[in-house]
Amino acid sequence: MSSLVHPASGPEGQGPSGSVPPVILTSDQTEHAATIRQFVEGDTPWDRRLMKGSQWVNPILVKETRQALKSKQFSFTLILLTIVVLAWSILAIVSMIPSIYYASNGAPLLIGYAMILIVPALIIIPQASFRSMASELEDGTFETLSLSLLSPRHIILGKLSVAALQLMIYVSVIAPCIALTYLLRGVTLDVIAMSLLILISCSLTLSTLAISIASFSKNRVQQVFFSILVLGAQVIASIAVGGTLSATVAFGTVPWEGWISFGVFLLAAILYCWLFLRCGGCSIGVVSENRSTPIRVPLLTIGLVISMLGGLLAIRNGDRNTMSAMIAVVLNLMFVHWGVAGSIMMGEQGIIPARARRSLPNSLLARLFLTWLNPGAGPGYLFILLSFAGSAITLVLSCQLLIPITNTDVGLHTLAYAITLVGYLALYLGIVRLICLATLRRLQTGRLVTALTICLVLVIAAVVLTCSINLAANNYQRLTYDWYCFPNLFWTLAELFPDNISQTWNSAEFLSSIIALLFCASVVAFINIVLTAKDVVILRIETPKRVEMERQRLRGIRTQDDEELDEGDVLN
């Protein structure tokens, strides 16, 4: 009589266990094995070899090459490029027919090809790289990707190698035509080499920047903003490269200064690409990792390279009159580098994640002396100040020692200029950090951009304020520098620039202004250092045994993998 309803009847009235026969593990494997084999191992022996080789290559390169071969955009661009190149060749040759046997016509033809190549190399490829990375983050495919063993570095380098491969294809389409320009005379080999080098290096640099910047964007608004930024950079770069290429080809040969300048450009491009790639990798990396200290390595390297290269150039080219001005220019470059990097760094959160604390120095002495390498804004402030002050003063002193400047005033002025710059860095970065500490406690994302914005606003506010006060004090007639104008760094530095010495340096206004600056800077720096002192106290956390054992086990495998992957990468 008693009837219990079954507690769990299946969905849609299905019985408890499926009445449908199991589909799994019953499919005929042999039937489909051929299809799978075709895709994974390849059909023909040649395919098979290619597939076998491809497993050492970055998986992203393999994936995106497969996608590109099927995508309309890539084939469309390639066909269009071929058509345009052919059309330009025919047009140009037809128009020069009467003179083709005796005149040298290579130059205009080469300029044409270069201009055509600029479009895919500097516009399409970097945009595609940006979109590729951005859509990965936007569509959520990045999340599944990040769960795999591909590190952020592998993902970014994979995207970059895709850009490199595309560039190689486009360049090889145009290569036969460029050979033609050589046959037509009028261009030398070094001009051709230089043109190609400029195009290729600029294209890769832009792609690197595009990929890194795309990986910074955490939401839709940022993405739009960054894409406009990248597009702007591309347009500017295209115009600049177009101009440079035309000038090079028209000049007819590459002087040694040209090679030197290209070398300097290349060095700068490589160093900044390194920095940006690191930043991109850190921004999409594991949150609990120490994502700050790794970035300081390229930062410090760039700072040192600027100071050493600049110093060398100053010593080599400067006569006694212009040397201090050249050193001041180098100091300004270093100031901009450290200032921008520093103001971004001031937004870093002071909290060191437990994971990052595993690698902190442990002994008291090491903690006292190595704390400035710790992540966070406080140690970052010390890092920036020490790096800038150290390299700036070393630069000035070593120039002084190597080529004694007879007029001791000049030497002193350069030193004073360097110290003033240090003062500004300490003052502004210190204030930015204090503001961030006071107001951004809860902010989780966008801290770095906010810190940079705060710094810019501060500098601009100081300029506006000092100028208006000064104008008011002078009855709106003129601007005359006075001691209270020291927060205005552009004005002060322009007045102090070691070329200007004769009128300015000895006046009381300047001395008092610099003393005021240094006083404020020391107060701000002192407060900041006191606030940083607590970071010295942060202790290392021991790595758990099991984690250590697992990592040791993996290290054996990992290093092998890495080597293999690195070998295979087109552009590591």
Add this chain to the structure above:
Amino acid sequence: MVDVSVANYHQSTDPMIEMRRVHRFFGKTKAVNDISFEVYRGQVFGFIGPNGAGKTTSMRILSTLELPSYGDAIVDGFSVINDPDLVRRRLGFMPDGFSMYPNMNCVEYLDFFARAYGLLGKDRMSALRRTLSFTGLDKIASKPITGLSKGMRQRLCLGRAMIHSPAVLILDEPANGLDPRARIELRQMIQQLAVEGTTILVSSHILTELAEMCDQVGIVERGQLLATGSVAEIQRRLQGSTWVQLVAIRQGEQLEAWLTVKPKVSQIARTENKLSFQFDGGSEEQAELLKAIVNADFLISEFAARQETLEDVFMKITTGAVQ
């Protein structure tokens, strides 16, 4: 100083998945509000709750895609906060959405992830074979993934999540939007994986969908775990009572009066000769009661006891409040 969040040694009897007082707040929304549970090797744990309960957030925390605001989650002895890279090696995650790459077919898609998980040579080939035949995708291996049906997409996602034979699989609403046949097939696949030793965490907003394949379920609402245990346990714990329906031939009023003084009987409702009441005893006491009624000369034509269904239990536990 030793990091307390990870045990120094991890025994095979230790849980594979462990949520330790995990909290996750988005502004004022407490998506996950103090959830703790453990899942052991080879177990299937069902995570059940209405939409917005915090299932996805909890699973994303376990998959290292989200950081907890407080607390920690441990997978195979490794913390998702401190060693997410080690967690990722032994974990497969199938998100509730499907994000795909254009211009790819199923094999290429799986092949890409096999490469991304560092599988080389013969390993990659056998992983692909195994995954394709397990998920039944080998029939459509060369189909572009943009044109796949929902069921096939789910299979592809499952295939991607298991390509590296992870010890832990996390499946977020895998049965969502599938037809009954596909659901049953999915259930069979999950059971098969569990038999092979994979620890599985699977979520759904329908309790009955999971009841059969899960060793344990946890019912969540508004970021809190309201009940955990096997389905039978939860049912037992929550339903001390049975609903009994009685139809007497006559004397309904007298029967009602007779029943009111009986122990364990409550909430009597009567329409004419039809009675229903709540009975707080086991089935033996229930039989005793029936015997007593018959002995008291009431003429009974129907006696039906009904335990609450899973849906009733679910409705009873959850309040239906949305945040």
